[in-house]
Amino acid sequence: MKNVYKAIVCSLLVLVIGNLSVVQAQQRYTDYDPIADFYNRFWSIPLERLAIGKLEKVLLPNLKPKAEILDLMCGTGHIAATLHQKGFRMTGLDGSAKMLEYAKKKIPQMKTILADARYFTTPKKFDAVICMSDGLNHIMKEEGLTKAFTQVYKALKPKGQFVFDMNWEERYFKAWNLRGLRVEYDNVEGIISSSYNKINRVGSIKFWLYYPIDQAKNTWKRKAWELTQYCYTPEQIKKALQKAGFQTIKVYEANQDLGDARNAGRAYYVCKK
Numbered sequence: 001m002k003n004v005y006k007a008i009v010c011s012l013l014v015l016v017i018g019n020l021s022v023v024q025a026q027q028r029y030t031d032y033d034p035i036a037d038f039y040n041r042f043w044s045i046p047l048e049r050l051a052i053g054k055l056e057k058v059l060l061p062n063l064k065p066k067a068e069i070l071d072l073m074c075g076t077g078h079i080a081a082t083l084h085q086k087g088f089r090m091t092g093l094d095g096s097a098k099m100l101e102y103a104k105k106k107i108p109q110m111k112t113i114l115a116d117a118r119y120f121t122t123p124k125k126f127d128a129v130i131c132m133s134d135g136l137n138h139i140m141k142e143e144g145l146t147k148a149f150t151q152v153y154k155a156l157k158p159k160g161q162f163v164f165d166m167n168w169e170e171r172y173f174k175a176w177n178l179r180g181l182r183v184e185y186d187n188v189e190g191i192i193s194s195s196y197n198k199i200n201r202v203g204s205i206k207f208w209l210y211y212p213i214d215q216a217k218n219t220w221k222r223k224a225w226e227l228t229q230y231c232y233t234p235e236q237i238k239k240a241l242q243k244a245g246f247q248t249i250k251v252y253e254a255n256q257d258l259g260d261a262r263n264a265g266r267a268y269y270v271c272k273k
């Protein structure tokens with residue numbers, strides 16, 4: 001009888017562990033949902049200009065007209081919209097439904113995929129995949145980064161190109177030190193702070209936004225959010241790319257290789273399948 005109980009307990013454990021791994025496999029990154037409006041208004045446009053400037057140097061001249069591009073972690077779609085206007089056939093993928101809503105509004109004809117970069121699959125294969133504005137630093141574990149690179153590799157056509165940028169440590173030292181930056185829009189008031197912890201290599205941006213409830217009574221609702229990033233070493237990034245299958249990898253550091261001192265510490269990767 002004892003053995004029967006043991007067998008039942010073991011089967012239950014297998015079931016529970018099996019289900020846990022299914023739940024994990026279905027995780028989706030949604031941290032931008034609460035700040036999608038803020039991002040669309042303040043960050044999307046300057047980041048689009050920065051990204052397009054770099055893509056014009058390292059990717060676009062090598063693509064045929066109307067090439068198929070997947071914009072991984074496309075956010076609110078400013079970059080995809082510009083590439084769409086240039087004639088490329090765009091697909092946008094993001095984990096945040098709210099960010100993707102903005103992207104859909106900008107380019108109604110663009111196919112969008114609500115999915116996590118670590119687990120996505122697409123039946124279609126692309127000439128290029130891009131992932132701009134340090135989105136990949138939001139993946140907090142090396143294993144997750146390798147998974148995302150592996151899915152990108154699978155989504156590319158033979159000889160397809162993968163271009164992305166990630167923050168190296170210099171960028172966190174230089175730019176992740178906001179102290180109570182004040183923002184104001186549509187009656188919303190807020191404060192943003194950022195910091196970098198060099199011991200655990202985690203960067204953090206905190207938002208405190210105050211939404212008016214009743215302006216006559218001066219009552220407000222406060223919402224607080226945090227976004228985090230992990231600072232990978234260049235060696236970790238290269239190792240993850242190689243594990244995923246990429247062998248041809250070129251790296252351009254914004255300041256030293258692309259003459260962009262303001263963005264020192266931002267590294268642009270151009271990888272070929």
Ligand SMILES: C[S@@+](CC[C@H](N)C(=O)[O-])C[C@H]1O[C@@H](n2cnc3c(N)ncnc32)[C@H](O)[C@@H]1O
Nearest residue numbers: 029032073074075095096116117132133135138
């Ligand atoms: C800094 S924004 C960049 C957005 C866009 N690429 C741009 O340049 O404006 C980062 C984006 O990556 C998305 N993101 C972060 N981690 C993700 C993941 N694991 N899977 C899917 N999307 C993710 C966020 O939802 C957000 O829209």
